[in-house]
Amino acid sequence: MSRSLGSPSSLKRKRPEKDPTGLVDAERAVLNVIKSKKDLGIWAGDIAKDTNLTVPVIQKSIKSLLTKKLIKEVVNIQNKGKKHYMAVEFEPSKEISGGEWYVNGNLDKEFINVLKQLCLRYMHRQKVATLEGVHNELKKSQVLKFPISSQQVGEILYSLVLDNEIIEVKSTGLGEYHSIPIGTVCYRVASGTGAGKGPRIGAFASIPCGACPRISLCTPDGVISPSTCVYYNKWLNIDF
């Protein structure tokens, strides 16, 4: 960044309008601040603090730097409402972009769901599999047009565990685990009666009170009470 500052022509002239890179002083100062933030980027408001320039000057410089393709606008997922800028040579850090699963500051839910379905389908075929196994299978499949890391597959599998679609277990080396060394962490579809149905709805959750947003207001003789409860009427399908 000091290359432009060190040029001989800038030393000769007292207040140069432009340096050989075609930047005015203000633009250069702004660019330097932005560059110094590397892959974190910076909000326009914070540039003012760091450069002592006025807001209109900064706005103008940013605009010009953008057209010169020296900086770019990035979405900071921690603060989507504020425009952030970053030098073109940097890629937004995970903190700014949200990580591999984010596209333009939004969670790429569609992609995640596709991956989940792929993993799940494989798991149902396989019953038991290790992370490596699933990763290899994904790499082999024709569906994904770009590489996916083993860590990403791990994250997908863990979210399936949280969905209660699959279970994380350690191989016992017996029965269905025979091909996996004892003690290796692997994943298994629930093969019981609940298999493939996702989480079981418990007894409490399957009656209206279990999902009732008003349970704390409901009393035997109150305005909200089981004898007048609309959720019950709907559940029991009675219309008086």
Add this chain to the structure above:
Amino acid sequence: MVSPHGIQLAVHLISSFYGDLCSKVCECLLRRGTLTLALLIWYTELTKENVIDCLRVLIHQNCVQAFAIEQEGAFDEAPRIVTQYMALFRNIIHKYRAPKFMQIVSEELGNDCLEIFQGLIQHGRLSINQIIDRNEQTAGSSDVHVVRESLSRLLSARFIERCPAPEPFLAPPYEEETPAKRRAKSAKLAGEQTMEQRALAAAAPIDSMRFVMEREMDDISEEKGEESTNSMPLGEKRKQDVLRSDEDVLDANRKKEVLWRVNFEEFVCRLRHKGCTSCVKTRINDEAGIVLSAILELSRHSEAQQKVEKSDYLSINAIYDKVIKKEGGLGMDFDRIRSSLAQLGCQSITTGPHESYSIDINGIIEMAQIEEAESVVLRKYGREAYRIFRLLSKGGRALETYKIAETTFVEKDDILNRKEEKNGVQNQKKEKNGILKVLFSLWKDDYLHKENVTTSAAERSLFCLWKVKEALWEDVLDDMYHAALNLRLRIAHEQDQAKELLQLPREKIVGELEKKYKLLGRVRVILESSLMNLDDAIMLFNEF
């Protein structure tokens, strides 16, 4: 301490089974804890006769236990013996479980036993002679041998038990000790057992007599029974005085005959086991379910007595023998059993040719509990909340907002905006529809605990750490009691609405009326089966 809706449910049950006066007395005991007769009269504002009558009913129905303690006299007076009454919350709740208990008895032991069992459910406590009399009345005639035979079958299945002592005397724990020792010991005791727990332990018949009916045993118990419940020789004489003091109340229990009652513990234990087995069947597989139920059956009687965290070590051979006798277990071999044992997380010890396993019963119960709570979260707050809740409950530690969002694939929304919103800038509301919205709704309803951590870095000065609330199970249990109460109230309401219809003779119920009649029947079935299912879940949450 019993939860507020647990008390409401118990009071409702007592009022529907034994009337409003009894429920008033019972409510007073449940809310205020153990009381003397005088205080009960004072608080309930009922007459002495009324209170005594109610206590008699409640004791006879196993809902109240009396015990005596020594109270220091004021101003140089000699210490006095006072009778205390405590409500037995769990026994009250068991009242509406009777149909389940009867079903188990009928399935396992058949009709003769069920007949006797029904009598005990209805009357609370009965002597053998009363049982025989009752049988004669209901069945027309009664063969004493058959009755005795059935009774002993009920006893060996532990479905019924000898009644506890009517009014055990609790000696002060620190008698004749130096003050220092006393302090140390009473502190220890206070940490271990409350007065009520000690009273229950003192009242319980000794193990060797609890399920035994032998004639000789009866004789022994008459001579020694009360003594065995109270090994304090010093208290013996005083106890006799005590028994005389509240004689009125205890009259009903002080017949010379031995009284029998339902052993609720056994049923609850079986039903809990059933719940665990079905949970394992859905979560792991049928084979693991079969193995678990075999293990639980083998270790049942040690669990019924106290809260056992782990089962005894059982040999693989014993487990195998039990498994192959189970439905669906016939084809299983040792390897498949071993594999199921491993999936169940059993610990094993192998010494030479002996291979034995122990299972973490508490762990399995916890798994079933968590599953119940999770499914409530799923229904109430949706799938993202479900994933978040599972992440937090599995890890058992606090996690930061963004970490949670990343692991559960929930949209991160910005923390900075929230901060501004708090400072009065309202225009960012639309942003708050990702992780924070879910976390806040769980937090607002008391599922999660939130901790704000401030760091000095200006950019992200506000961190939030989230974890599952510690006493969550108590809250969930309280909500479940609330729901059970609601179901019962709704059943009563439906009955009430259709009172006139139900009073009509059956042949007059035609056309529109018949439609209504059928609808009512359907509604009742839904409500009642839901109540029974809910109750299965409640039992999983109940502490022993």
